[in-house]
Amino acid sequence: MPAETMDELVSLCKRRGFIFPGSEVYGGLQGTYDYGPLGVELKNNLKAAWWRSMIYERDDIEGLDSSILTHKLVLRHSGHEATFTDPLVDSRESKKRYRLDHLLKDQTPAVLEMLAARLEIDNNLSAMVAALLAHEDAGSVLKAARVLEPGENKVGDWTSPRLFNMMFKTTVGPVVNDENYAYLRPETAQGIFVNFKNVVDSTARKLPFGIAQIGKSFRNEITPRNFIFRVREFEQMELEFFCTPGTDEAWHDTWLEARIAWWQSVGLSRERIQVLDVPREDLSHYSKRTYDLMYHYPSIGFEEIEGIANRTDFDLGSHSKNQDSLNLTARVEPNTDSTEKLTIAHPETQKPIVPFVIEPSAGVDRGVLAVLTEAFTKQTLENGETRIVLKLRPHLAPIKVAVIPLAKNREEITSVARALKQRIQALGLGRILYEDTGNIGKAYRRHDEIGTPYCITVDFDTIGQGKDGAVSLTDTVTVRERDSMAQQRVKISDLEGFLREKLR
RNA sequence: GCGGGAGUAACUCAGCUGGUAGAGUGCCACCUUGCCAAGGUGGAUGUCGAGAGUUCGAAUCUCUUCUCCCGCUCCA
Numbered sequence: 001m002p003a004e005t006m007d008e009l010v011s012l013c014k015r016r017g018f019i020f021p022g023s024e025v026y027g028g029l030q031g032t033y034d035y036g037p038l039g040v041e042l043k044n045n046l047k048a049a050w051w052r053s054m055i056y057e058r059d060d061i062e063g064l065d066s067s068i069l070t071h072k073l074v075l076r077h078s079g080h081e082a083t084f085t086d087p088l089v090d091s092r093e094s095k096k097r098y099r100l101d102h103l104l105k106d107q108t109p110a111v112l113e114m115l116a117a118r119l120e121i122d123n124n125l126s127a128m129v130a131a132l133l134a135h136e137d138a139g140s141v142l143k144a145a146r147v148l149e150p151g152e153n154k155v156g157d158w159t160s161p162r163l164f165n166m167m168f169k170t171t172v173g174p175v176v177n178d179e180n181y182a183y184l185r186p187e188t189a190q191g192i193f194v195n196f197k198n199v200v201d202s203t204a205r206k207l208p209f210g211i212a213q214i215g216k217s218f219r220n221e222i223t224p225r226n227f228i229f230r231v232r233e234f235e236q237m238e239l240e241f242f243c244t245p246g247t248d249e250a251w252h253d254t255w256l257e258a259r260i261a262w263w264q265s266v267g268l269s270r271e272r273i274q275v276l277d278v279p280r281e282d283l284s285h286y287s288k289r290t291y292d293l294m295y296h297y298p299s300i301g302f303e304e305i306e307g308i309a310n311r312t313d314f315d316l317g318s319h320s321k322n323q324d325s326l327n328l329t330a331r332v333e334p335n336t337d338s339t340e341k342l343t344i345a346h347p348e349t350q351k352p353i354v355p356f357v358i359e360p361s362a363g364v365d366r367g368v369l370a371v372l373t374e375a376f377t378k379q380t381l382e383n384g385e386t387r388i389v390l391k392l393r394p395h396l397a398p399i400k401v402a403v404i405p406l407a408k409n410r411e412e413i414t415s416v417a418r419a420l421k422q423r424i425q426a427l428g429l430g431r432i433l434y435e436d437t438g439n440i441g442k443a444y445r446r447h448d449e450i451g452t453p454y455c456i457t458v459d460f461d462t463i464g465q466g467k468d469g470a471v472s473l474t475d476t477v478t479v480r481e482r483d484s485m486a487q488q489r490v491k492i493s494d495l496e497g498f499l500r501e502k503l504r
Numbered sequence: 505g506c507g508g509g510a511g512u513a514a515c516u517c518a519g520c521u522g523g524u525a526g527a528g529u530g531c532c533a534c535c536u537u538g539c540c541a542a543g544g545u546g547g548a549u550g551u552c553g554a555g556a557g558u559u560c561g562a563a564u565c566u567c568u569u570c571u572c573c574c575g576c577u578c579c580a
């Protein structure tokens with residue numbers, strides 16, 4: 001039974017060192033979280049699993065790590081400068097906040113006419129939005145034009161609209177002025193698009209193929225909320241899969257299935273994943289069609305964990321020069337800044353074309369949250385006590401094995417345990433921990449709670465000092481399995497094979 | 505940003521008709537402990553989210569501010 005509330009996850013994460021609030025000693029910084037000793041292992045393991053499935057286990061995908069600081073022209077031509085800046089207006093009366101363009105769209109023609117007249121411009125939505133933003137007393141203009149409060153039949157008491165920019169800007173170079181800025185990327189995808197030519201030229205890739213990247217992205221969310229679900233600094237795992245126009249819809253469906261299967265491979269149950277075919281009116285500016293994978297999170301219900309979008313030829317087309325020669329299907333803004341045509345040979349005709357793009361874009365942090373949710377288990381034992389177990393898949397577990405001496409004040413046992421820890425660590429399976437709390441039951445529970453799949457206990461039998469003098473158990477250890485709590489005796493010499501098999 | 509709720513030890517929380525801070529769990533040390541949160545002894549950690557005000561005296565009352573939770577709004 002997975003976690004039921006976000007609070008119990010937050011509490012476990014803090015207590016055991018998975019995730020902490022950012023800048024906490026100064027009261028916290030909204031929308032930031034830090035990954036602790038166990039969190040970083042879990043997160044790295046999740047990313048490694050994704051990377052393995054994309055780059056190593058397939059033959060048609062290359063990796064990339066592009067920079068976070070991004071040229072403003074990249075994000076201008078990608079359409080983000082325009083779409084990531086929302087003009088917001090508040091109603092003083094109802095205390096509600098609206099996007100100015102949405103608000104105006106819902107007004108009657110008569111109101112819009114009056115507004116245009118007051119602003120002394122044409123009755124054109126985007127022109128009016130721009131004019132209102134530039135106007136000193138736009139709130140009064142809205143009132144004078146009798147802009148109605150939605151859902152109520154009366155004129156709203158409007159504030160002047162303000163721009164809310166979802167992209168972080170930062171100054172580049174020593175001189176601070178209006179021109180010397182760059183953006184922190186709001187998605188890793190653009191780094192892939194602007195490197196398309198570089199990758200094609202350096203790897204001789206032919207369609208269809210993909211470029212995958214894992215990295216940080218930044219969005220100045222209005223309301224970061226729900227633990228690591230919506231944060232201002234987050235990590236994405238994105239694949240841009242380039243294919244011949246016409247094959248895009250089939251690839252879109254193929255990737256949808258592949259991605260659902262992958263999430264199941266990291267432990268998510270199919271019942272807690274829903275596919276949302278995003279309605280046309282909710283699509284992003286670049287998308288022809290998008291499937292959102294929704295995961296059933298605790299407290300907040302089904303929310304997006306990954307978006308799988310058909311971005312058509314919009315992005316490569318937008319970043320290309322001489323667009324008129326490219327037969328683009330997407331509507332793109334003219335680009336006189338780019339120095340390249342982002343094309344590749346059509347697999348049959350060999351003519352240069354702009355490929356279509358299928359983009360499975362997953363949130364790493366949302367993935368970690370989902371994996372934790374699913375793994376979190378409260379179990380009532382036979383003796384009536386409850387234990388908390390993180391039933392993580394072994395390849396995701398932060399600690400793979402804990403080596404525990406049965407008695408911590410017996411040098412002959414602890415020395416064997418320490419040596420065994422080093423020996424197992426050298427197998428390269430991940431992090432192995434030497435654990436000497438001195439109380440075997442406590443150590444087991446602790447490792448249940450952080451998801452350690454196996455605990456190995458070195459006892460008196462191991463060193464040939466068993467009570468009943470059972471010499472046959474010399475050089476064996478107890479291996480205790482996390483989920484079943486079952487124990488078995490394993491020869492130290494067989495441990496390598498045992499663990500390699502179990503921890504795959 | 506608005507409305508509501510909340511911030512006390514690492515976690516969960518008590519204390520809140522103003523009188524100088526507690527419990528359980530956890531953590532550390534030593535002893536004990538021969539496999540599922542055992543026991544004993546000792547110990548550390550709080551400017552009671554922050555700042556200001558009222559008061560002889562504030563965790564407690566007032567104001568401001570920050571953070572978190574819920575709702576609205578936003579969510580490429």
